[in-house]
Amino acid sequence: MIIKDNEEIFSEELKSERFFIQVKRSFAIAKKDLKIYYNKGPVVIQGFLFPLILFFAFTVGRNIIPIYLISGLMAMVMFMTSTSIGPVVFPWETRSKTLERLIACPISIKTILLGNIWSSFIFGCVFSIVPLLLGILFFGLWASINILIIILGIIVASLAFSSFSLILSVPPTDMPANTMILTILIKFPILLLTPIFMPIHAAPYGIVSPLTYYTDIINVGLGESSAFGPHGLLLDFCILILFGLGFTFLAFVLHGKTLQKRFRG
Amino acid sequence: MMKIEAIEVKNLSKHFFPSMKERKRIRMQQEGSEKGTKNNIIQAVNNINFSVKQGEIFGFLGPNGAGKTTTIRMLTGVLKPTNGSISIYGGNIWKHPIEVKQILGHVPEEANVYMDLTGMQNLYLIGKLYGLSKSERVNRAEQLLKQFELFEKGNLKAKKYSKGMKQRLLLCMALMSNPKILFLDEPTSGLDVKSSRIIKKLIKEYNENGMTIFITTHDMDVANELCHRIAIINQGKIISLDTPDNLKKLTQEYLAIDCHFIDTVNVNEIKELHSIIEVQQNNSLYHIIVKDINVALIELVDFIKTNDLNVKQVSTNEPKLEDAFLKIIERGVEN
Ligand SMILES: Nc1ncnc2c1ncn2[C@@H]1O[C@H](COP(=O)(O)OP(=O)(O)OP(=O)(O)O)[C@@H](O)[C@H]1O
Numbered sequence: 160m161i162i163k164d165n166e167e168i169f170s171e172e173l174k175s176e177r178f179f180i181q182v183k184r185s186f187a188i189a190k191k192d193l194k195i196y197y198n199k200g201p202v203v204i205q206g207f208l209f210p211l212i213l214f215f216a217f218t219v220g221r222n223i224i225p226i227y228l229i230s231g232l233m234a235m236v237m238f239m240t241s242t243s244i245g246p247v248v249f250p251w252e253t254r255s256k257t258l259e260r261l262i263a264c265p266i267s268i269k270t271i272l273l274g275n276i277w278s279s280f281i282f283g284c285v286f287s288i289v290p291l292l293l294g295i296l297f298f299g300l301w302a303s304i305n306i307l308i309i310i311l312g313i314i315v316a317s318l319a320f321s322s323f324s325l326i327l328s329v330p331p332t333d334m335p336a337n338t339m340i341l342t343i344l345i346k347f348p349i350l351l352l353t354p355i356f357m358p359i360h361a362a363p364y365g366i367v368s369p370l371t372y373y374t375d376i377i378n379v380g381l382g383e384s385s386a387f388g389p390h391g392l393l394l395d396f397c398i399l400i401l402f403g404l405g406f407t408f409l410a411f412v413l414h415g416k417t418l419q420k421r422f423r424g
Numbered sequence: 425m426m427k428i429e430a431i432e433v434k435n436l437s438k439h440f441f442p443s444m445k446e447r448k449r450i451r452m453q454q455e456g457s458e459k460g461t462k463n464n465i466i467q468a469v470n471n472i473n474f475s476v477k478q479g480e481i482f483g484f485l486g487p488n489g490a491g492k493t494t495t496i497r498m499l500t501g502v503l504k505p506t507n508g509s510i511s512i513y514g515g516n517i518w519k520h521p522i523e524v525k526q527i528l529g530h531v532p533e534e535a536n537v538y539m540d541l542t543g544m545q546n547l548y549l550i551g552k553l554y555g556l557s558k559s560e561r562v563n564r565a566e567q568l569l570k571q572f573e574l575f576e577k578g579n580l581k582a583k584k585y586s587k588g589m590k591q592r593l594l595l596c597m598a599l600m601s602n603p604k605i606l607f608l609d610e611p612t613s614g615l616d617v618k619s620s621r622i623i624k625k626l627i628k629e630y631n632e633n634g635m636t637i638f639i640t641t642h643d644m645d646v647a648n649e650l651c652h653r654i655a656i657i658n659q660g661k662i663i664s665l666d667t668p669d670n671l672k673k674l675t676q677e678y679l680a681i682d683c684h685f686i687d688t689v690n691v692n693e694i695k696e697l698h699s700i701i702e703v704q705q706n707n708s709l710y711h712i713i714v715k716d717i718n719v720a721l722i723e724l725v726d727f728i729k730t731n732d733l734n735v736k737q738v739s740t741n742e743p744k745l746e747d748a749f750l751k752i753i754e755r756g757v758e759n
Pocket residue numbers: 422423424440441442466467468486487488489490491492493494495533
C-alpha cells in the first residue's frame with residue numbers, strides 16, 4: 160500500500176501481476192535491442208568476424224571428423240553470438256544518452272537486464288541454425304541426429320551464455336571498446352579451454368569451461384555418446400542451467416550497484 | 425481531508441564522491457578559495473526544501489552547476505538521494521519506484537532518442553514500457569506527433585531529425601503515458617524559435633488541462649512566461665522562491681535608463697550625477713541604473729544641455745527577471 164488516500168492516483172497490482180507486467184515490458188526492451196544492436200561494430204566483430212577467423216584458425220590443415228567439426232562450430236558460434244550484445248548495451252546507452260530516459264520509465268534494472276538476455280538469446284539461437292544446417296546438408300548428419308536434444312541444448316546454452324555476458328558490462332564505462340577488452344580477456348580463455356573440434360576426453364582440463372557441456376550436448380544430439388557417462392546429458396543441462404541462473408543473479412546485483420555511477424553531471 | 429502536494433521535498437541532499445581526476449581538478453580550484461566542497465565531497469544539492477502544488481508550473485532556475493539536474497534526477501528516481509525525503513502525491517519513489525514512476529514523465533537534460541528507431545518506434549517503445557495497450561499506443565503516438573508537428577516525419581529514423589525535432593520527439597515520449605507530473609530539464613536550450621515556440625505553447629496547454637510541470641531552465645523568458653513560481657538555486661541551495669512578479673519587484677527599487685549618445689561621453693562624468701548609481705558602457709549605449717527616475721531624467725537632460733551632447737535614443741526600462749536573478753545570485757554569494 161503506497162498511501163491510503165491516493166488510490167485514484169497510483170494503480171497497484173498484486174505481486175504476481177507485477178512480475179508478469181515486468182516480464183512483458185522486458186520483451187519490449189529485447190525488441191529494441193535487436194533492432195538497434197545487430198549492426199553495431201563490437202557486435203558484428205564478436206558475433207561474426209571472430210567465429211569466422213577462429214573457425215579457420217582451428218580447422219585448416221587438420222583432419223576433423225564431421226561430428227566434431229559441426230559441434231565445434233556450433234559451440235563457437237553459440238558462445239560468440241550469444242555473448243555479443245550483452246556487454247555492449249549499457250556502455251552504448253550510457254554514451255548515446257538513452258539510459259536515463261529508460262531508467263525513468265516504470266521498469267526496474269532487472270527488467271532491462273532481462274530484456275538484454277532475451278535479445279542475446281534470440282541472436283544465439285538464430286545463428287546456431289547456420290552450422291546445424293551446414294552439417295545436415297553437407298555432411299549427411301541427418302541419419303543419426305536427435306533434433307530435440309539439439310534444440311533444448313541451444314535454448315538452454317544461449318540463455319546461460321547471454322546472462323553470463325551481462326557481467327562483462329558491469330564496469331560503469333561509456334566506451335563499448337572498454338568492455339571489449341574485458342570481454343576478450345575473459346571470453347577467449349573460455350573458448351581455448353573448451354575441447355572443440357576434438358573428442359572431449361582428449362582434453363581433461365575442459366571440465367572447467369561451461370562451453371564444454373554445451374559441446375557435449377551437441378555431440379550427443381549428433382549421435383555420439385556423452386563424455387560424462389550414462390547420466391552425462393543430465394549433468395550437462397544441470398550445469399548450464401545453474402551457470403545461467405548464477406550469472407543472472409550476479410548481473411542483477413552488480414548492475415544495481417554500478418548503475419548510479421553511469422549518471423555524471 | 426488535507427490536500428496532498430504533487431511534490432514535497434524535505435531536507436534533500438546529494439553528495440558525490442569525486443573520481444581521482446575530479447579530485448585533482450578540485451584541489452587546483454581550491455587553491456586560495458574554499459568552494460562548495462568539504463573533505464573532498466561534492467555537495468551538488470545541499471538540504472533543500474520545497475513543495476509543488478497540483479496543477480502548477482514550477483521553475484528551477486540557477487547558474488551552471490547549481491544542482492538543477494541532480495535535483496530532477498532524484499525526483500524522477502534516477503539518482504538516489506544522500507539524505508532527505510521526496511514524496512510524489514504522498515508516495516515514496518524509492519520505496520515504490522515502479523508505481524510512482526508510472527505517473528511521471530521525464531525529458532532529461534542532454535537526453536537522446538534512439539537514433540536507429542523511427543519517431544513512431546521510439547514512441548511505441550515508451551508506450552509499451554508504460555503498459556499502454558496497442559490501440560492506446562497507436563492513437564496517442566499519432567495525436568502527439570501531430571501536436572508537435574512531427575507527423576509527416578513519424579516514419580523517418582530519428583538520426584535524420586534536427587536537434588529541435590529530436591527535442592520535440594523527447595517531449596512526445598514524456599507525454600506518451602499522459603503523466604500526472606512532467607519533468608523538463610532545460611527543454612528549450614539550444615533550440616530555434618520554431619521548436620521552442622511549439623514546446624512553450626504545448627507546455628502551457630498541457631498545464632491548463634491539469635498537468636503539473638517541473639521545469640529547469642536558463643532561459644529567463646521561458647521562466648517568466650510559463651512559471652507560476654520559481655525557485656532560484658545556487659551552489660546546491662535554494663536562495664529564493666517566489667512568483668516571477670515578486671522576484672522582479674526585488675529590483676523595482678532600481679530602474680534603468682538606456683541612452684544612445686552619438687558623441688563619446690566620459691562614464692565617470694555621468695556617475696558623478698547625484699541620482700545615478702551605476703553606469704555600464706557598451707559602445708555608444710550607456711546602461712544607466714538610477715534610484716529615482718524623475719530626478720535622474722532631469723539631471724540627465726541638464727547634463728546633455730551643458731555638455732552640448734547629441735542623443736540618438738533614450739528609453740527607460742522595466743526591471744527584467746534577469747536582473748532579479750543576477751541580483752539574487754550576487755546577494756547569495758555575498759552572504
Ligand atoms: N555523477 C556526478 N559525480 C560527481 N559530481 C557530479 C555528478 N553529477 C553532478 N556533479 C556535480 O554536481 C554539481 C551540480 O551539477 P548539476 O548537473 O546538478 O548542475 P546543473 O544545475 O544542472 O547545471 P547546468 O546548468 O550546467 O545543467 C556540479 O558541480 C557537478 O559537477
